[in-house]
Amino acid sequence: MGSHFTFSNPSGRTLVSKILADCLPEHIIPHDDQLTCVCQLLDGVNIVAILATNAGKTGIFYMFILTVLAIRSNPALCPAAYTRYPDNAAMIIILPTVGLSEEMSENMEALGLSSIVITANSISHARMHNQPSPWSLAVSQAAMIVMSPEQLSSDAFNHLLDMAEFNTRLLALGVDEIHLIDTWGRDFRKAFKNIGAVRARxxxxxxxxxVTGTLLAVGGQTERVCHDLGLRKGHFFMLRRSNLRHDLQLQFVTLTHGLGGSTFPDFDxxxxxxxxxxxxxxxxxxKLAFTLFAYFWSIAPTFPPRDKRFLLYTxxxxxSHNxxxxxxMREDGDFQVLVATDAASVGLTIPGIADVHLVGIEKQTVNKLLQExxxxxxxxxxxxxxxRVYLPPRAVEAAKKAVADAASHTSRKNLTRKQEGALMELELAQFILATCKTAEQNRLYDNPPPTSCTCRRCIAKPPPAPRERCNCSGPNCMPLPAPPKRPTVRTTITKKDRLTPIERALADQALIDFRWSLWDCxxxxxxxxxxxxxxxxxKDNLLDEWVHLRDRESLAARATSPELAPHLASLLAVIISLKDDFAFRRAVWLPVHDTLLGRTKSVPDRLEAISSAARKAVESARKAATSRHEIFVTCDTVSLPCGTIPAAHVYAGVLRRTASFSASDQPSVTAVESSETARPGEETLGKEQLGSLPRGELQALARSHRVKANTRSAAIIEALCEQFPDGVPYSSSPSTPHSNKRTLADPDVASTFSRSRKVAKLA
Structure with a gap:
């Protein structure tokens, strides 16, 4: 071989291919583009490689070092190039994320290359466990030194460069995802801008x-990145290949719900x-990642285990958790969904991922979109x-505005960072508005026509070829059907048939108690x-359609859990029992309640109306067909701070009421007669003479009247609250408590419920 031997000629490529075939496992075969870049590096030429994701960009790093180490260990392979490289050659690799650094280090160790990861986490870990510092190991022991860009400005790195032992063996600097120099380097990780300055040392x-997979050819991004790296035009080798992924269908989907809440029906x-x-x-x-993760967790069944099915990576x-x-993700067969942030957007390689969903991309960049x-x-x-890229309904309008501003040469120089961050990137706006996403991607990145690789792996199993017809969601290709319009909800449930807030709270707690009782078994x-x-x-659906829950069939249509099916009879008994309670409450208490909230200005008129409404309520209750209730009414005179009020406490009450249900689901309601009677002429009343007047409802009335600035009515109700501070429960004698025993869950055993539901608990 001549003294001016170059690896970029055919004989050099053949030699490198042979060396790598001996160094690499059988399943790793260098692609043509990888060989081209490795040969340029061996010739001492700086390279910028723009290859598609999953094209083996980072393989260039370890293939280069493996070739150098092989030549140094066996000078006969290439005597002319033997003296170009130092013994124990080392390469510094700059990676953007901790996860990517650790993953690459593991891959290189598997190939027999000694590597060390230098990040804030690895330094702290070594210090906490009393281990050698990564910096000391980098001096002479590691061939691949993987670090974050923040370490380039540290005193430890400067000290490392000053050490002759390390300086003499340093051969190459690798930088992955160089497009981040122009994006992250401008905002929150300015350490990326230091890479070019470090090269000078x-x-x-x-x-x-x-290397990168996304470096825009328009807008001057390529020129800016090369300038920041200290590369001059004509003094480096650039390899730009198409970054299209022909195996991936790109779809833009318009959301029907916003992303600011805690529910995401678009992803059900x-x-x-x-x-x-x-x-x-x-x-x-x-925040959005955690909220979405929590939403998936809340609506998913407990089997398969949710902690294996849904994962959060931030x-x-x-x-260690990441x-x-x-x-x-690689080993567990129950894994299905990973919710992640930028921490997983570059370099994460997980087999078998069928779909990638992007949300909130309208304020990001097209590079980030394609990387993810x-x-x-x-x-x-x-x-x-x-x-799939999910966009809010107004994203198209924002994209049109960004394009219009660019066409009118509207400057963004005088905008604050917050104002500029609210604007959409021009290239992303053009990508969203494009009628063909594939054609627009080719324009943005100046993608050349696809080339065929001659390596054995690609010949045996060719990568996906370009489609005859583009399958993106652009209007000119394969547009997605328009999302169905959200139907106007025309409920057949009238207002009087809906549960009141108090009734809904009671029913909600009853259903919670019921499912806990089943779980206890x-x-x-x-x-x-x-x-x-x-x-x-x-549960919410049952409460919304409470009026329709009449029989087992209507209940089974709304409570579809297979585990609940054997217990529908018991659940129906609870619902019928609550319905009976609510019907009595509405027949007796609500008329008085409505009168208290009336707009009668005169206090005597109001009190007379209260008394009249109470008498009507009593008659309605006596005529109720569902069950018999013992009713008593007091019509005494009470002295309160606002004056003498006749019949202010008129109320119909149930002293004790028990409902038992047999296995046939037929309710049998009995009433216990009361010996309590009112004593006319008393100026004050005892608790037993008031009946069941819940404190919570009195307080609710008081608050309602305060809002309406009706101080006289509020004073009346507040006085009643003071006289009866604890309220009176529905049951004035001991009753069977809510049972959580096995008999409740067994459909063959009669279920007994005693409803001591106290509205006072809500106060």
Whole structure:
């Protein structure tokens, strides 16, 4: 071989291919583009490689070092190039995230390359466990030194460069995801801007390998990144390949609900997906990621286990926790949904991901969009992989405004950072408005026509070829059907048939007690939670359609849990019992309640109306067909701070009422007669003579009148509250408490409920 041997010629490529075939496992075969970049680096040329996601960009790093180490260990392989490289050559690799750094270090160790990760976490971990500092190991022991960009400005890094032992063996600097220099480097991680300055301190023999999958050819981004890296035009090698993923269908979906709340009905289909397609949800903030994760957790059944089915990956997690999540995603068959932030947007390689869903992307960049979509189908094992971008209804208007501002040359220089952050990126706006997303991506990145790779792996199993017809969701390709308009809810339930707030609270607590009673009957080793019987969503649905719950069939249509099916008879008994209570309450108390809230100005007129309404309520209760109730009425005169009030306390009460239900679900209601009688002529009343006048309702009336500035009425009610501070429950004698025993859950055993529901609890 000549003294000016170059690896970029055919003979050099053949030699490098042979060396790597001996160094790499059988399943790793260098692609043509990887060989091209490695040969340029071996010749001492800086490179910028723009390849599609999953094209093996980071493989260039370890292939280069493996070739150098092989030549140094066996000079006969290439005597002319032997002296170019130092012994024990080392390479610094700058990676943007901790997860990516740890994953790459593991991959390099598996190839036989010694590596060390230097991040704030690894330094702290070594200090806490009394281990050698990563910086000391980097001096002479590691071939691949993986670090975060923040470490480049540290005193420890400066000290490392000053050490002759390390300086003489440093051969290359690798930078992954260089597009982040122009995005993250401008905002919250300005350390990316230091990479070019660090290059000036390195020995001249150190070559630069800069790679990414998304570097815009329009808008000057490529020029800015190269300038920040200290690269001059004509003095480096650039390889730009198409970053289209032909195996991925790109879809833009318009949301029907906002992302600011705690519920996300647009994504309910994920939980009910019978195929259990593995997917990743990318969110712009940790708050949104956690809220979405909690929503999935709340509506999903407890089996399969939710802690295995749904995972949360953010920078707020401990690094060890995120590492465990990555391992679980690869090994656990129950995994289905990962909710993540930018921490997983670059470099995360998980096999079998069928779908990637992006939310909140309208304030991000098109580079970020494509990077996150690139997490799908990394192993080409899914035939119909999809990348879905969810946009709010006004995103199209914002995109049109961004394009119009650019066309009119509206400057953004005088805008504050907050104002500029609220505007949509021009390239993203153009991407959203494009009639064909594929054609627009080719324009933005100046994608060349696809090339065929001649490596053995691609010949045996070619990568997905371009489609004859684009399948993106653009109007000119395969647009998605318009989302159905949200139907106008025309409920058939009239206002009088709906539950009042107090009734709804009582019924809600009764249903919660019921499902807890069923859960108490399960074995202690059961993995289920109480909502396996009645979920919160089903419970709310039952309360909304309370009037329609008449029989077992109507109940079964709304409470569909298989675990609840054997207990529908018991649940129906509870509902019928509550309905009977509510009917009596409305027949007796509500007329008096409405009168108290009337607009009668004169106090005597009001009190007369109260007395009249009470008498009518008593007659209605006596004529009630559902059951018999013992009624008593007091019509005495009471002295209160606002004056003498006749019949202010008139109320119909039930002293004791017990309902028992047999297995046939037929209610049998009995009433116990009362010996309590009113004593006319008394100026004050005892608690036993008031009947059941709940304190909570009195306080509610008082608050209502205060709002209306009706101080006289408020004083009347407040005086009653003071006279009867505890209220009177529905039962004035001991009754059977709510039972949580097994007999309640057994449909073959009669269920007995004693309703001591106290509105006073709500006060």
């Amino acid at each position: 390195l020995p001249k023999r150190v070559v630069l390998a800069a 289909f994920i939980v009910h997906d019978t195929e259990r397609r593995k997917c990743i949800f990318f969110c712009p903030t940790i 920078a707020a997690n401990w690094p 590492e465990a999540i990555r391992k679980q 979509l690139g997490r799908a189908n990394r192993d080409y094992s899914v035939r119909d992989a999809r990348g 399960l074995p202690e080793t059961s993995p289920y939670l109480p909502d396996i019987f009645i979920s919160d969503k089903e």
